[in-house]
Amino acid sequence: MISKRPLCPECRTPIRETEINQLRLTRCSGCDHYLQAELFPAFFRTVGTAQGAEDILLEGESTCFNHPAKKAIVPCFGCGRFLCSLCDCELSGKHFCPACLETGRTKKKIKNIERERTRYDNIALSLVFFPILLFYLTFITAPIAMVVAVRNWNSPPSLIDRSRARFVIAIIFAALQIVGWCVLIIALIGMFYAR
Amino acid sequence: MPDKGYKRLTWRRRRATKIALNVPRSTLLLGEDHILKVESSIFSESYRRFFFRDIESISIRTNRRRDYWNMFLVLFLILLVLEALLDTETTTPWLVLVVTTASVTAALLLINNLFGATCDVRIQTAVQTDTLVPLSRVKRAERALERIRPLIIQAQGQFTPEETVLRLREFLSPAPPAAKPDPPAGLSAHL
Numbered sequence A: 001m002i003s004k005r006p007l008c009p010e011c012r013t014p015i016r017e018t019e020i021n022q023l024r025l026t027r028c029s030g031c032d033h034y035l036q037a038e039l040f041p042a043f044f045r046t047v048g049t050a051q052g053a054e055d056i057l058l059e060g061e062s063t064c065f066n067h068p069a070k071k072a073i074v075p076c077f078g079c080g081r082f083l084c085s086l087c088d089c090e091l092s093g094k095h096f097c098p099a100c101l102e103t104g105r106t107k108k109k110i111k112n113i114e115r116e117r118t119r120y121d122n123i124a125l126s127l128v129f130f131p132i133l134l135f136y137l138t139f140i141t142a143p144i145a146m147v148v149a150v151r152n153w154n155s156p157p158s159l160i161d162r163s164r165a166r167f168v169i170a171i172i173f174a175a176l177q178i179v180g181w182c183v184l185i186i187a188l189i190g191m192f193y194a195r
Numbered sequence B: 001m002p003d004k005g006y007k008r009l010t011w012r013r014r015r016a017t018k019i020a021l022n023v024p025r026s027t028l029l030l031g032e033d034h035i036l037k038v039e040s041s042i043f044s045e046s047y048r049r050f051f052f053r054d055i056e057s058i059s060i061r062t063n064r065r066r067d068y069w070n071m072f073l074v075l076f077l078i079l080l081v082l083e084a085l086l087d088t089e090t091t092t093p094w095l096v097l098v099v100t101t102a103s104v105t106a107a108l109l110l111i112n113n114l115f116g117a118t119c120d121v122r123i124q125t126a127v128q129t130d131t132l133v134p135l136s137r138v139k140r141a142e143r144a145l146e147r148i149r150p151l152i153i154q155a156q157g158q159f160t161p162e163e164t165v166l167r168l169r170e171f172l173s174p175a176p177p178a179a180k181p182d183p184p185a186g187l188s189a190h191l
Helices: A098-106 A120-133 A135-151 A165-194 B065-086 B092-114 B138-156 B161-172 B185-190
Strands: A034-039 A089-091 A094-096 A116-118 B025-030 B034-040 B044-051 B057-062 B119-124 B129-131
Touching (some): A089 A098, A094 A098, A120 A135, B025 B138
Antiparallel strands (some): A089 A094, A116 B044, B025 B034, B119 B129
């Protein structure tokens, strides 16, 4: 549980009330560092009791898909099923059932609850460039890099950098390495038969 | 270029420590209704969202990181200068290297002081407190806060400093003790 008294983050000295929301740095009496603290109305918000789902009173009223005895209050944005207040999961103004929320998270269809992404472009780029240090490894890693880049071309990119430039570079260099190995193998076979 | 729906809050990606290279780099993006903190390593990135309606407090606290870097750079510069001045048997290429390194060190020292004081910025919600690592300088933190503050006010409303003081006093004052209920009449007769 987060402490509800505003404290200096380092020395835990309570911040004086007159120094809050001043929009300027003031000296902390505990650690002598300068501190600027801003509190917003959410700090004073108290958490209310969760509202229980209502029982159905009239025959013919819509019921929750998961709780047939409870009144439905909203349809799920993902699948359209009716939800009671217990099943309703609100996210950015939309209402989802728990199953759609979990599917949205695992299949990355709902961006706002996505917690991580794999950087396949960096993986492909690393497979192309790092093995160059041990030249022979590129015989194995170049095709793998090509497969990784092509297979994950449409995967969600990084939220910071949307471009596919790394994929393009990985594909080009992987192709060059594969072509290089093919030329080398053909040359070796040619030399073998020439003897 | 960041994803559609996001704007960069900071242009810098920063590691929490410059020494360990496996520590993820941190970037801040501004969404429609939240701040997105992205921690990216080579093969993955993880996200943490702070919705404007849930932000309870933001604090900026100065630290001594700039002073430590100043001490290190000054000592290194002194060593290089002494080496350039006192080493009489030095060759020209070595002297060039020493002077170049000293120049770079002096430039870093100047930049470190021009950028201003270093700080830690902490953001608090009801369930977590986190450090916004990219906001490592006071000037940068204040510029970022100037962009975030109106969005938080739009989502939550605003108290004046006087209202905040009053609310804080009410919030922190202990609740009056609940009155003990009178025992039932029959019970006291038994006692």
